Structures are given as C-alpha cells and as structure tokens.
Amino acid sequence: MNKKYYITTPIYYPSAEFHIGHCYTTIIADAIARYKRLAGYDVFFQTGTDEHGLKIETKAKEKGVTPKEYVDEIIANAKDLWQQLNISYDYFIRTTDEHHMTRVQEIFKKLYDKGDIYKGEYKGLYCVPCESFWTESQLVDGKCPDCGRDVNLVAEEAYFFRLSKYQKQLEDFYEQNPDFIAPVSRKNEMLNNFIRPGLEDLCVSRTSFKWGIPVTFDEKHVIYVWIDALTNYITSLGYPDITPEFEKYWPADLHLVGKEIVRFHTIIWPALLMALDLPLPKKVFGHGWLIIDGGKISKSLGNYKDPREYINAYGVDAVRYFALREVPFGSDGNFSESSLITRTNADLCNILGNLVSRTIQMGIKYFDGNVKNPKVYADIDEDLKNSVNTLKDKVDQKIEELKINEALEEIFDVLRKCNKYIDDTTPWVLAKDEENKTRLETVLYNLLEAIRVCATILQAFIPETADKIFKGLKIDNNNFDNIYESVFEYQLGSEKPANLFERIKEE
Ligand code: ME8
Numbered sequence: 001m002n003k004k005y006y007i008t009t010p011i012y013y014p015s016a017e018f019h020i021g022h023c024y025t026t027i028i029a030d031a032i033a034r035y036k037r038l039a040g041y042d043v044f045f046q047t048g049t050d051e052h053g054l055k056i057e058t059k060a061k062e063k064g065v066t067p068k069e070y071v072d073e074i075i076a077n078a079k080d081l082w083q084q085l086n087i088s089y090d091y092f093i094r095t096t097d098e099h100h101m102t103r104v105q106e107i108f109k110k111l112y113d114k115g116d117i118y119k120g121e122y123k124g125l126y127c128v129p130c131e132s133f134w135t136e137s138q139l140v141d142g143k144c145p146d147c148g149r150d151v152n153l154v155a156e157e158a159y160f161f162r163l164s165k166y167q168k169q170l171e172d173f174y175e176q177n178p179d180f181i182a183p184v185s186r187k188n189e190m191l192n193n194f195i196r197p198g199l200e201d202l203c204v205s206r207t208s209f210k211w212g213i214p215v216t217f218d219e220k221h222v223i224y225v226w227i228d229a230l231t232n233y234i235t236s237l238g239y240p241d242i243t244p245e246f247e248k249y250w251p252a253d254l255h256l257v258g259k260e261i262v263r264f265h266t267i268i269w270p271a272l273l274m275a276l277d278l279p280l281p282k283k284v285f286g287h288g289w290l291i292i293d294g295g296k297i298s299k300s301l302g303n304y305k306d307p308r309e310y311i312n313a314y315g316v317d318a319v320r321y322f323a324l325r326e327v328p329f330g331s332d333g334n335f336s337e338s339s340l341i342t343r344t345n346a347d348l349c350n351i352l353g354n355l356v357s358r359t360i361q362m363g364i365k366y367f368d369g370n371v372k373n374p375k376v377y378a379d380i381d382e383d384l385k386n387s388v389n390t391l392k393d394k395v396d397q398k399i400e401e402l403k404i405n406e407a408l409e410e411i412f413d414v415l416r417k418c419n420k421y422i423d424d425t426t427p428w429v430l431a432k433d434e435e436n437k438t439r440l441e442t443v444l445y446n447l448l449e450a451i452r453v454c455a456t457i458l459q460a461f462i463p464e465t466a467d468k469i470f471k472g473l474k475i476d477n478n479n480f481d482n483i484y485e486s487v488f489e490y491q492l493g494s495e496k497p498a499n500l501f502e503r504i505k506e507e
Contacts, residue, residue: 005041006249007033008401010257011048013233015264016054018081018303020323020335021258021290028287028404029256030087030105035460037088037401038479041429044241045248046236047082048093050073052222054129057211085320086215086463093236095228101213103235104228108204109216109275110240111161111227113294116275119218122158122203125151131225133203146260147298150362154504159221160207166271167199168278173270180285182402183330185260186286194267202226202268220490221375230269233276242503252281254402262286285402289482297335304360314504318344324461325408351415352465353500358422359447359470360492366440369492373445374438381446384421388450392483395457410455410463418450448490456483465500472497 007480009029012022033045051071056139060070075094081091082119093100113119124133126142134151144151174180174191181187205221206212212222231239234254237246257265264286289296297304310319322340325347327333363371373424379387391414398407425443431438455469455479470477 001041002042004037004044004249004253006035006044006252007046007254008233008252008254010261011050011095011229012078012302013053013056014051014071014078015307017074018078019297020310020319021304022078023085023307023319024254024257024290025079025287025436026082027085027089027320028329030085031320031324031461032256032399032402034088034463038456038460040481041079042248044245045089046091046093046233047087047089048232049078049095050232051075051094051096052212052228053225054211055131055205057172057209058128060211068119069098069491073221080307082306084385085316086168091236093232095213095232098343100232100401103238103240104213104223104231106232106240107235108223108227110219111272111275112159114275116162116165117159117204118162120158120160120201121155122160123153123155124203127151127156143216147301154208154335156207158203158207158220158224159215160201160344161204161227161268161272161275161322163202163268163271164197164403166274167195168385169274169423170195170199175345177280178413180280181262181266182283182285186259187266190263192491194263199267202303213278220269225266225273225294226264226372229409230272231262233269233281239278243341244333251279252446253283255281257284257286259286285330287330288327290327290334290335299337303334303344304443310337314340314344314466315501318348318501318504320462321408325405327405327492328401329404338506341506344501344502345503348411348465349501349503350463351412351419355415355418355447356451356469357497357499358416358473359451360432361496362427363490363492364443364494364496367444368425369494370489371441371444371448371492372489373449373486374441376438376442378442379420380424381442384417384446384450387417389484391453392457392480412456412462414450415454418447421447445490453483453486456480466502468497 007029009025012018029045033043036042056067056071060067063070107210108117127147127149129149130144130146132146138145143149181190204224204227205215206218206224210222213228215221215223233252234250237243237249239246255265262284270280292303307319319341322343326339326343336352343354345430363369394410395407398410427443430440451469452473457467459466459477467477474493
C-alpha cells in the first residue's frame with residue numbers, strides 16, 4: 001500500500017473573479033501534490049469554493065441574480081483558470097454541494113448535542129466586505145484592520161461554539177507538536193496574540209441573512225462562516241460517515257493557507273476537531289501575500305487582471321514558475337508583470353530553454369541524433385555528474401521543509417552548471433577534430449542525462465515544459481523510481497525541436 005498525502009488549499013470566496021493571489025496558493029499546492037505523486041504517494045489534493053455569506057448575497061442582489069447564479073458564473077471561470085494552469089486537483093468542493101450542506105448540518109447538531117454549541121446573543125463590530133467580526137482593540141483608527149473600511153455594531157440572537165473550553169488543550173497540542181504551524185513566527189503570533197490572552201467563544205450562526213446552510217433545529221439561523229467553511233476538509237471525505245476515504249486520507253498532511261487565515265486554521269479548526277474527537281491535521285502552512293504596488297491584491301480593491309491574460313501572453317509555465325520561484329515561501333513578495341517577464345527571461349529562457357536547445361542541436365549536428373555513453377570520464381564530468389546525482393535528495397529535503405523556491409533554486413543551479421560545462425568543454429572546438437569524437441560524445445551524453453534528470457523533477461513544477469523536454473529527448477516521462485537509471489542511448493532524431501521559451505520583450 002502506498003503512503004497517502006492529503007493536501008488542501010483554502011476554499012476561496014467566489015465573490016469576485018479569482019486573481020493571481022489565488023493562483024499563488026493553488027499553484028504551490030499543485031506542485032507539492034505532483035511532487036508527492038511522482039514520489040509514489042497516494043495523493044488527495046483538494047481545492048474549492050466557499051460560497052455562502054452576506055457579501056455574496058449582497059453582490060448577487062446588486063446584479064439582479066440569485067446567489068447561486070452569481071457564484072456559478074465565477075466558479076465556471078475559476079475551473080477554467082485551474083485547467084489552464086494545469087492544476088491537478090483530485091476534488092473540487094463547493095459549499096453549496098448538497099452533500100456538504102447536509103454533512104455540515106449533522107456536524108452542527110452533533111456539537112450542539114454535545115453541549116459545545118449553545119444559544120446566546122451576539123454583539124459585535126462587523127465588516128461587511130471582509131465578513132469579519134472585530135473586537136474594539138483590533139480596529140485600526142476605528143476601522144476594519146483588513147480593509148480600512150467602516151464597521152457596524154450588530155446585536156442578534158446567535159449560536160456559539162465553546163472555543164474557550166479548548167484553550168488548554170490547544171496550548172498542550174502546540175507544545176507537543178512544534179511543527180504544526182509553519183513558519184514558526186506564525187505559531188508565536190497565535191500563541192502570544194490569541195491563545196494566551198484567552199479565547200472567547202465563537203459565534204457560529206446568523207439570523208440577519210439567508211444565504212447559508214440552515215440550522216436544522218432552529219431554521220431562522222444559518223450556519224455562519226467557519227463551521228460551514230472549515231469542515232469542507234472532512235465533508236469531502238464523507239464525514240460524519242466514517243467512509244473508507246475518510247479513514248484513508250484524514251488527518252490532512254498539509255493545509256496550505258494565506259497568513260490572514262492561519263488563525264482560523266490553527267485555533268478554530270483544531271478546536272472543532274477536538275470537539276468532534278477527530279485527529280488534527282499534521283501541518284498548517286501560512287504563506288505570505290503577493291502584493292501589488294505595496295498593497296495586497298484584493299477583490300475589494302479591484303487592483304488586478306484576470307490571470308488568464310498572463311497565461312495567454314507568456315505561457316502557463318511562466319506563471320507557474322514565477323509563483324513557485326520568485327518569493328521565499330512564507331514571506332510577502334511583490335508581483336508585477338515586469339518581474340514576471342524578467343524571471344521568465346532570466347531562468348526559463350536563458351538558463352533552461354537555451355541549454356535544452358543547444359544540447360539537442362549539438363547531438364543532432366555532431367552525432368546524427370544518436371548519443372550514447374562512452375564511459376570515459378574526466379574530472380569536470382564527475383563534478384557535473386555529482387551535482388546531478390545529489391539533486392533529487394536535495395530537492396526532496398527542500399520540499400519536506402516546504403522551501404519551494406529553494407527547491408527550484410537547486411534545480412536551476414544544476415542547469416546553470418550545465419551551461420557552464422558547455423562553456424568549459426567547448427563542444428564546438430572538440431567537434432573540429434575527429435580524435436576528440438569520444439570526448440565530445442561524453443560531454444553531450446552527460447548533458448542529456450543532466451537534462452533528463454532535471455526534467456523528471458521539473459514535472460512537478462512546470463509539467464508542460466517538462467513534457468516538451470521529454471519529447472525533445474524522444475524519451476518517455478518517468479516518475480522518481482527510476483530517475484537515476486541511465487538511458488543507454490539517446491536517439492534524438494533529426495529535427496531541431498522548437499524553443500521552449502521565446503525571449504519576451506518588455507514594452
Ligand atoms: O479567505 N497573495 O477566501 P479568499 C497570496 N473563504 N495569496 C492570496 C492573496 C494574495 N494577495 N490573495 C488571496 C477565504 N490569496 C476563505 C477561506 S478556508 C476554509 C476559507 C489566497 O477568497 C490565500 O491562500 O479570501 C488566501 O488565504 C486565500 O487566497 C483567501 O481566499
């Protein structure tokens with residue numbers, strides 16, 4: 001039986017079209033999922049949409065459509081976007097799915113019967129665009145700390161989840177599982193700013209709007225945000241039924257989220273799971289934000305383009321590579337079209353594309369496309385081979401630590417070395433003298449092997465490009481099991497393959 005790996009993205013709000021920030025999390029989750037599949041794991045990769053709430057109800061009303069009609073259109077576009085980005089999700093959950101809704105109702109009832117949900121009155125400061133309640137002390141200049149807009153004082157009858165009851169259990173859990181939250185700075189933030197000062201019970205129902213999952217035993221209430229949203233990670237597996245899928249995949253190995261929802265995933269979600277007597281996810285990683293002109297890319301600010309425009313202009317792997325490589329994973333980073341272009345030209349075009357096309361062309365020109373291993377090595381070859389042979393372990397380690405950008409740096413270091421190896425061994429000089437034929441073949445064979453190994457790993461990150469490389473090398477793609485089984489002879493044919501990336505001119 002293969003080892004399993006369950007990875008999730010947040011379920012995004014379809015209140016507006018998705019932007020590059022949503023692509024960021026989803027591309028990274030996809031690369032990790034693909035990597036684990038190549039490594040032989042039985043992967044379950046889930047993404048989806050979080051469709052209830054006042055904001056969507058209001059937006060739909062403004063547009064003169066039902067909330068469901070409103071979200072359906074956005075979700076069709078989102079699915080098209082994921083397809084164009086080669087996102088290999090196994091399951092797309094919608095919180096309007098019938099089975100999700102009934103399962104959420106059952107979970108709510110279960111918690112109520114247990115006494116962990118009770119009826120009370122909610123008074124709070126509410127930000128409509130962010131769908132968030134804030135305490136007085138969290139406001140910045142009296143406004144919503146996330147978007148800077150006005151908040152309203154709201155009072156209504158509501159159900160509460162006994163979050164406070166789980167304070168000690170959460171602290172103990174953090175203590176015993178030091179790797180639960182990453183990066184570690186976010187863990188300290190949760191402990192010091194939220195848990196230790198004392199957890200308040202959490203409001204989990206609303207009567208002020210209708211667009212939500214009704215509480216079965218008190219129908220004027222709809223279940224509010226977090227019990228509906230967070231449980232997506234288990235309702236998709238059939239919970240509360242203990243299905244074979246649930247038994248196989250739960251607990252999740254990794255919830256990948258943006259830093260602003262770490263709090264919900266590392267406090268509310270574990271507490272809910274504790275209340276349900278379920279095991280907790282192994283890790284929550286809170287990544288940084290992509291920012292534009294110093295501010296967060298935001299639906300409410302509308303400061304973004306449809307990511308499909310970038311895919312159409314520069315190719316899917318330019319966008320994927322940027323998301324994976326540009327920003328140290330965990331930190332905030334700037335996004336601009338010009339940095340996307342610079343990154344594509346510098347790495348994909350100059351380092352990778354150039355290497356692959358030069359090598360294949362030389363194989364065709366000097367050996368009619370047939371290059372095998374003459375097995376006579378010089379020191380300079382051993383050096384390159386050593387970098388190639390240790391690459392997979394280095395990348396494994398980086399992926400384990402979720403240092404995704406550094407994983408790509410390792411691969412591109414090897415590719416850079418290959419280019420330097422060409423400059424140092426000067427195949428075009430070797431080609432002038434028949435006596436150097438064996439040496440020349442060794443050089444080209446080593447390069448082809450290095451490219452093959454890099455492409456095998458790159459399948460996880462830029463799958464379309466990796467496929468093109470395999471086609472250029474005229475070999476089948478591989479998983480990691482036989483990555484270090486050498487090819488006996490490359491038969492490259494006679495046709496020069498198209499360039500992997502054209503240099504982009506910045507206007
Ligand atoms: O919060 N940079 O949905 P949401 C990087 N429905 N990542 C970004 C980003 C940016 N500028 N903007 C968005 C929700 N993201 C809830 C989640 S989960 C049970 C419920 C990504 O549509 C990032 O992953 O506001 C962030 O956490 C998520 O989109 C927020 O998506």
